[in-house]
Amino acid sequence: MKLARHIQPRYVIAITVVMALLMVSSALVELQQSQRELAHLMTEEASSLIEAIAQSGRNTILSNQEIEQLLAERLLNNAHLLARLDSAAVLTSQQLAEIAAANDIFRINIFDHNGTKVLSSYLEHDEHAGLPARHEPQDFLQPVLTGEVTQLVIGLKAARIEAGQRYAVAVQRRRSGGGALVLNLDAAYFLEFRKRIGIGKLLQDLGDNSGVEFIALQDEEGIIAASRNVAELSQIAGDDFMLQAQRSDSVHTRIAAFNGRKVFEVAKPLVVQGEQQGLFRLGLSMDEMLALEARMARRLLILSLVLIAIGAVLLTFILINQNLQTVSLEYQRIKSYTGEILQNLAEAVVTRDRQQVITLFNKSAAQMLEVPAEQAVGKPCTEVFGERHAVLADSLLQPSPVRDRETHYVSAAGGTRALAISTSLTYDERGEVDSATAVIKDLTEQRRLEEQMHRREKLLAMGELASGVAHEIRNPLNAISMIAQRFEKEFVPQAEVAEYRALTAVLKSEVQRVTHIIQQFLRFARPPRLNLSQIALPALLQQIAALFAGQARAKGVRFETAHEPDCDLHIDREQMTQAILNLLQNALEATPPGGRISLSCARSGSNAMIRVEDSGSGIPADRLDKIFNLYYTTKPHGTGMGLAITQQIVQQHQGTIQVHSQVGSGTEFLITIPAERNGQ
Known part of the structure; x- marks a missing residue:
């Protein structure tokens, strides 16, 4: 207080103004930084969303193509059958009508080589007489009538006289005079089904979600499909942003205007089987971001006025500190929420409700746990997982969250997988667990x-x-x-x-x-330097088999070999021979007379697999992790170096060696060598 009495008012004002300016400047910098980080988070979220939409769009288009192909195959099969019947005997309209009714075919028509209809499962009504035809049969059937092709998928076309559309195929008649058989389906149901599940329906449903201002699929001609609120959008040709997005395979973003509102627009091409089908445009609402910026700006203005009014440096510091803490907490909340979603999507995710019924079982979970999603969703978790995944079921049922709980299970292929389970819980208003979500990481490769x-x-x-x-x-x-x-x-x-x-x-x-x-x-x-050369692996295994067969025969052990013909490697012949002979010698020592040893090789992707199997006594589980240790041996006169040297040779070739064994059943050693070495 004594010090305060000796400070002149102008100094207090100056200090207050300087501190206010400093605090305001600091707050502005923090505001700009927060805006940049919020924009980055929005970009990440929008990119993930449009990637998912693009994938859904591709799946929808491919599904429609698959359905149409199945329709065509069914019609063609019926058409070929009718062609054989037509070549064997004279068909009647009554027979065609019965065949059409039995096979849900709308109409069957038979034409001669001139394209004149000679027989049909449908007799034209009088009211159709004199009506103009939209097209003539020759417009579609010319390649079949001329013998250029034997079958033709006409696809969707307008009905010739009646209203509606048809889906048609044609095959060549087998009679000497030639001609064509044409089978038609009423396309109304197919078109309605495609409309219900098509990309337009997908975009309309997505456009109804909160936070989505618009979504559209657009090409150079115009809008292909869009959400309900889209009346028009800018053309691709006159928009540099859209042209850049169209020429690139990556996601492009910008802030644009839509219906008088600012939106965060994301654009990405839709590519199906290597062909660009159009450009996805997604507009996300910026209301939350703008509201946050407005709130921050208002707080900044109020803070500045308070600082100038009261001239209290301490109060200025407290207010700005509170403001910065509020902004930081809001930013951390948004960052944590978005980051958690994006992170969990990369892992296996399983969610159960309060009745312990599984409500979410993503694709990664189905692959990792080897349980189809359709067999899991809607069923109790204890029933789905059983004894095989009992630890996962127990983690989901725990009343408190689980963190990195590790478990192991044997996959259908026979390997052991290591999994880490973490759970998060949501609670109702009474504090009871409403749902539990497990995030499962596969630690097998890491271990x-x-x-x-x-x-x-x-x-x-x-x-x-x-x-x-x-x-x-x-x-x-x-x-x-x-x-x-x-x-x-x-x-x-x-x-x-x-x-x-x-x-x-x-x-x-x-x-x-x-x-x-x-x-x-x-x-x-000091392992010798590899003397690498291109070696035909089957020929090398035949030479090794010739060296080893005599020893196996002398002991009364059956020795077998198998290999794929196309399996060349860039390896050191002498050292790889030593490694394989070491494994064969160990197998022979472990296999009693009357047993079996096999040596085989096969190609698996970009790797070559060399397998040595025996039907010997097997290796106890507690010794498997020691057998490659230097000097470890269970033989009375062994040095414990054979397998260690074998592993060293394999690793010099940038490969791996694995062992699987069961006591009383035998042992398998699997060497995996890259077909093309790095740097070669």
Whole structure:
């Protein structure tokens, strides 16, 4: 207070004005930043929405094409059958009428080679006499009548005399005189059905949603289909924005005017089977964004007036701080809401209501959980998931949210999938759970890569240790070998010569065995550079089979091979041969007489698959994650390096190796090698 009494009023006013200007300037910057971020969020939301609309439009067009193709196939099948009957015997109008009635065909007409109708399932009424024809049969049938084609899908056409439209096909008569058989369907039901499910109905339904000002599909000729409130739109030819959107495959946005209101317009081409069908235009309401900007502007004005009026720097700071907090909270709410929707759409999403009945089961959930959506929606979650997905059902029924609950299940293909489940709950006014939504992430590939990386780091560390130990042992081992050779050649004992010779032989043999182990250590620690060449994999497997078949035959094990003819790889022949022989040797040691070993290769997309299977004793589940560890072995005289070296060779080829085993049933090793290596 003492300090305040010594400050002159003009300084207080100056400080107040400066602080007010600073705060106002800061608020304006924050307003502009918020506007930019809100515009970005609106762009993201609009882009996702128009992408979904474009996909729905493509699906609708393809569905209509598929329905029309099925109609044509059905009519053509009936037409060919009638052509055979026509060639075998003389048909009557009565017979044609009975066939048409039995097969829901509106009309069957038979024409001679001049295009003159000679027989019909329908007798023209008197009231039709003298009425002008809209077209003549020759207008459509000329290619069939002249023999240019044997069958023709005429498609939709106006009825010749009566009102309405027909869907027609024609086939060539098999009589010597030629001619054509024409089958017609009344297209009224087909057109009504297409109208109910067509793209126009889709756009009208979408246009009725809150927040959508208009939606239209437009080409250079004009509007193809649009929401109910669209009377006219700007032409593509005179609009630079529309021309750019038409030439691009990406989403374009702008702020435009529609019916006297500002809208956020999004444009994207509709492409079906490589052909552009038109341009989607979507206008979203900007009321919420404009209202927010107006509220922020009003608060800013009020804040400025209050700051100038009272001249209190502290009050100025508090008011601006409150204003910024309000804007920040509103922004965070909108960002969180939009981000949550966009994020969840990429994952499997399952929702149940208060009766524990599934109400949402998206496409990702159907693929990930291997449960068709039509078998899930409308049924209790415990019935849909059962024992296989019991953890998911339990998570959905929990009274509190679940976060990243991990579970595993065996897929229909036999592999194990790792899933992470998170749930969010909504509550009614009484605080009871109204619905629960589970977001499921597939962690299988992530866990596999983590395990592979952990194994690679472990093998690298053990390899470096082996290299150091091997170098330390090699020199004294060489000395021992030289001494053993000298003992054998230069010294002869006076007694027990045979025993002396046996001991020196054993010493030399053991030195050689240890030397071989050291060489394996060094080979693992410093693997040789790949000598890559283009190899026909089937030929390589035949050579390996020739080397191995004798060992299998000697043990009484049946050895089988199978391969696809077109399977070439860019690999190191010698090292890949060693890797496959290591797997075959392990299989032979695990397979009893009378068992079976198979070696096969196949192409799968851009990869080659090499498979080694046996019917041996299998590997216990607790050992599967250890078998590729360096020095791990269950054999009395094994070194524990064979599978580690095999895995190293496969990884040098940018491939992977997987093992599946069941105790008592056998083991399968699967090597996957890219057909085209990176950088090659």
